[in-house]
Amino acid sequence: MIILDEPTNHLDIETLSWLEGYLKTYPGAILTVSHDQYFLDHVVTEIYELDHHHATHYKTNYSGYLKQKADRQAQAWKAYNKQQEEIAKLQDFVDKNIVRASTTKQAQARRKQLEKMDVLEKPAGDNKTVHFNFTPTRPSGNEVLKVEQATVGYEPDKPMAGPIDFQVNKFDRIAIIGPNGVGKSTLLKSVLGKIPFLKGDAKFGANVDVGYYDQEIQQLNPKNTVIDEIWDDHPMMPEKDVRSVLAAFLFLADDIQKPVSALSGGQKARLELTKLALKHDNFLVLDEPTNHLDINSKEVLEQALKDFSGTVLFVSHDRYFINELATNVVAIAPTGSTTYLGNWDYYQEKLTETQAEAAAAAAAQPTAKTETAGATSYQQSKEDARAERKLQREVDDLEQQLQDLSQQEAKIQKAMTAPDVLSDYVKMQTLQTELETVQKQTAKVEDAWEEKGIQLEDMHADNN
Ligand SMILES: Nc1ncnc2c1ncn2[C@@H]1O[C@H](COP(=O)(O)OP(=O)(O)OP(=O)(O)O)[C@@H](O)[C@H]1O
Numbered sequence: 001m002i003i004l005d006e007p008t009n010h011l012d013i014e015t016l017s018w019l020e021g022y023l024k025t026y027p028g029a030i031l032t033v034s035h036d037q038y039f040l041d042h043v044v045t046e047i048y049e050l051d052h053h054h055a056t057h058y059k060t061n062y063s064g065y066l067k068q069k070a071d072r073q074a075q076a077w078k079a080y081n082k083q084q085e086e087i088a089k090l091q092d093f094v095d096k097n098i099v100r101a102s103t104t105k106q107a108q109a110r111r112k113q114l115e116k117m118d119v120l121e122k123p124a125g126d127n128k129t130v131h132f133n134f135t136p137t138r139p140s141g142n143e144v145l146k147v148e149q150a151t152v153g154y155e156p157d158k159p160m161a162g163p164i165d166f167q168v169n170k171f172d173r174i175a176i177i178g179p180n181g182v183g184k185s186t187l188l189k190s191v192l193g194k195i196p197f198l199k200g201d202a203k204f205g206a207n208v209d210v211g212y213y214d215q216e217i218q219q220l221n222p223k224n225t226v227i228d229e230i231w232d233d234h235p236m237m238p239e240k241d242v243r244s245v246l247a248a249f250l251f252l253a254d255d256i257q258k259p260v261s262a263l264s265g266g267q268k269a270r271l272e273l274t275k276l277a278l279k280h281d282n283f284l285v286l287d288e289p290t291n292h293l294d295i296n297s298k299e300v301l302e303q304a305l306k307d308f309s310g311t312v313l314f315v316s317h318d319r320y321f322i323n324e325l326a327t328n329v330v331a332i333a334p335t336g337s338t339t340y341l342g343n344w345d346y347y348q349e350k351l352t353e354t355q356a357e358a359a360a361a362a363a364a365q366p367t368a369k370t371e372t373a374g375a376t377s378y379q380q381s382k383e384d385a386r387a388e389r390k391l392q393r394e395v396d397d398l399e400q401q402l403q404d405l406s407q408q409e410a411k412i413q414k415a416m417t418a419p420d421v422l423s424d425y426v427k428m429q430t431l432q433t434e435l436e437t438v439q440k441q442t443a444k445v446e447d448a449w450e451e452k453g454i455q456l457e458d459m460h461a462d463n464n
Pocket residue numbers: 154160178179180181182183184185186187215
């Protein structure tokens with residue numbers, strides 16, 4: 001069993017994919033804490049949601065959890081509302097009839113019923129959804145933006161990425177992806193005319209009102225309070241409206257008087273997005289808008305952008321967000337852009353296909369080589385086998401000689417024990433000399449046999 005605390009934090013997309021693949025086939029149990037919705041969707045099979053009072057168990061992945069949670073909440077509200085109605089009816093009857101002689105008995109019975117009732121707690125989560133939304137003042141034309149043959153960078157002799165080509169049509173949600181530092185933020189700034197393209201250009205269509213969310217959140221004044229930050233742009237807006245628009249993006253009443261400098265990264269991001277929503281543009285250009293946001297805030301933003309009746313071009317590394325929102329993915333590399341007509345999962349599929357094709361093409365080349373190598377090695381092994389067989393015959397031959405020699409030796413030794421030899425010194429001497437010759441010969445053959453035997457063993461190992 002392995003326990004992982006936020007294992008996906010800080011990992012780039014490639015490493016993440018590897019980790020997910022590894023964990024999916026891990027032959028043991030995994031217990032993990034994570035805010036990464038894509039990771040939760042693709043790796044986990046059960047979820048425990050913790051709040052301050054208890055844990056709720058869901059036997060599903062993240063998408064399933066969202067559905068089940070919404071269902072549970074809807075059911076809880078239905079039951080709660082139904083019971084509240086019943087309580088109101090009973091109470092009404094009690095109030096009207098308790099003092100009437102003819103009906104007081106029934107009223108008392110109902111009052112008992114009310115007293116005994118297990119009153120359901122008001123469900124968590126808001127019934128009337130606080131709604132954060134982006135609403136355009138006017139619609140744009142059908143063609144929103146066209147980027148053609150664009151190269152981005154800060155120095156003409158050091159282009160970062162290009163040629164980049166893509167088109168943005170009304171209602172598109174286009175995700176720009178690519179490794180850190182490839183020039184995605186630079187591309188957006190060039191599109192907005194903040195820095196020049198090195199080559200190519202970007203053209204906006206008719207009636208396009210552009211709203212921009214900066215990755216660095218540099219558009220806020222750190223000295224302002226949260227509420228002043230809104231009032232700077234909208235001095236006539238009544239305080240209660242400012243409060244409700246901030247509440248829609250999860251600002252608590254207490255946060256509103258805080259100076260911007262004291263806000264967390266997530267709060268700053270939410271303030272900036274709230275300001276953007278108040279501009280009512282019809283084309284939103286967002287540079288990593290989910291960067292500092294927690295899951296709740298990401299979901300608020302995701303829903304608002306899904307419901308938006310305008311067009312969105314966004315840079316993101318957040319796979320779940322891209323998957324939920326993107327209609328197209330534009331992948332930026334130093335050599336230029338590739339457009340994929342789908343969301344993150346589609347992009348992944350295409351990428352895997354392309355890689356498989358490349359691998360197959362690469363494999364096709366060496367296959368030819370392996371085949372010729374195969375042909376030569378076939379020749380080679382034929383020769384090797386012949387050599388091995390030759391050596392084997394030599395070894396067999398030596399073994400036979402050894403057997404003959406040992407028989408001769410036994411024969412001589414037997415002869416030396418014969419009574420006539422034992423009494424005949426000359427005969428004995430002759431046999432002794434013969435025996436020594438055979439033994440010397442045996443030693444010689446044994447050496448050769450040992451040597452060839454080792455050679456044969458080696459050759460056999462090499463050939464197999
Ligand atoms: N004003 C500048 N002058 C010169 N170089 C810059 C400037 N701003 C950024 N760069 C460099 O340009 C490169 C691309 O930066 P950019 O911010 O466009 O990358 P990015 O793709 O958005 O990366 P990330 O995914 O990290 O946001 C980086 O190497 C960065 O250091």
